[in-house]
Amino acid sequence: MTTEERAIAALERHAASLRARLPSEVTALLRASLGWAGTDPARNSLTPGFPPLEYSFSTWHPDELRVTAQLFLNRPAPDRRRRTAELMHRLTGRQVIAKDGRARRFGAFFGITAGPAGLTGVEAYVEDVALAGHGLRPVFTGIGVRDGVPTRRSYLAVTEDVRPGDLPGVPGMRKALHSVAGGRTVLPAGSVMVTTGxxxxxxxxxxxxxxxxxxxxxxxxxxxxxxxxxxxAAAIGADAAHLTVVSVRFDAHRGPGVAIYAVPRWASQAGPTSCFI
Structure with missing residues (x-):
């Protein structure tokens, strides 16, 4: 079984264990878009050291299958960004404008969410080359559709050492951040990303x-x-899965939440880093 076949098989098992319905046409599109043939899948910007498929859990949507991928791995970054935008348009009917500028690092990532009734969301994480304020570096812009409603978020890497208490957030967010940081007084540059939208x-x-x-x-x-x-956690084999990111969130309508990202057992090779280092 090729790595691509293992990836799709694992995705289908994961969906079944979560009782999420992943439409067959979505699975077929993903299989056709992986683009791993002739490449080393572990050489990617999403989960370096692992094939670029990352599973996640959200307390806001606990019953969903959530997967992020770096598709078209055998293509250069600008082409990858364009093709990812085209794939999103094919699934949602909405245009994603891939900004002019040089996509030098990864081009784009692609995310889907699905529940018992089928696909609930699609998002393209488009590499951003714009400038940001002091201490921040743009990583990507998330352009998506969730339950038919368009969404747009900006993701910025913190490029300086930062104290957890100095990070933005309401009191509930700050308490959760303190719990995750485990009493650390300083988080190193490149280990934190802030999102707004x-x-x-x-x-x-x-x-x-x-x-x-x-x-x-x-x-x-x-x-x-x-x-x-x-x-x-059981579906991803948490005892052997590698945690990549912990996201502490706040929404004016839904309140605080937590999202967990991990590379599952089947793909384990070595400890991953992250694209926003």
Whole structure:
């Protein structure tokens, strides 16, 4: 079985274990778009050291299948960005404008979410080459459709050492950030990304900077002590899965939330880093 075949088979098993319906046409599009043939899948910008498929769990949508991928791996970054935008248009009917400028690093990532009734969201994470303020570096812009509603978010890497208490957020967010950081007084540059867009903002912490594992997180974050998280952790093989990112979120309508990103057991090779280092 090729790595691509293993990836799709694992994705289908993961969907089945979460009781999410992944439409067959979406699976077929993903299989055709991986573009791993003739490449080393571990050489990617999403999950370096692993094939570029990252699973996640969100306390806002605990019953969903959530997957992010770097598609068209055998294409240069500008072409990858264009093709990812075209794929999103094919699935949603909405145009994604890939800005002019040089996509030098990864071009784009692609994300899908699905629940029991089928596909619920599609998002293109388009490489951003714009300038930002002091201490921040743009990573990508997330342009998506969620339940028929368009979304747009900006993702900025923090390029300086930062204290958890200095990160943006409401009191509930700050408490969760403190729990994830585990008393660390300083988080190193490149280990934090902030997200803004609409009514939502988040702070994403690179797991390597916190020393956490999927099984250790519920002890620090009570919101993860649920049957849904336990089922997700079992589906990815949490004892051997590598945690990549912990995202602490706040939305004016939904309140605080947590999202967990991990590379599952089947793909384990070595500890991954992250695209926003």
């Amino acid at each position: 609409g009514t939502m903002r988040s702070v994403e912490l690179l797991a390597a900077a916190t020393g956490l594992t999927p099984t250790a997180l519920p002890a620090r974050l009570p919101r993860l002590r649920t049957a849904e998280y336990a089922r997700w």
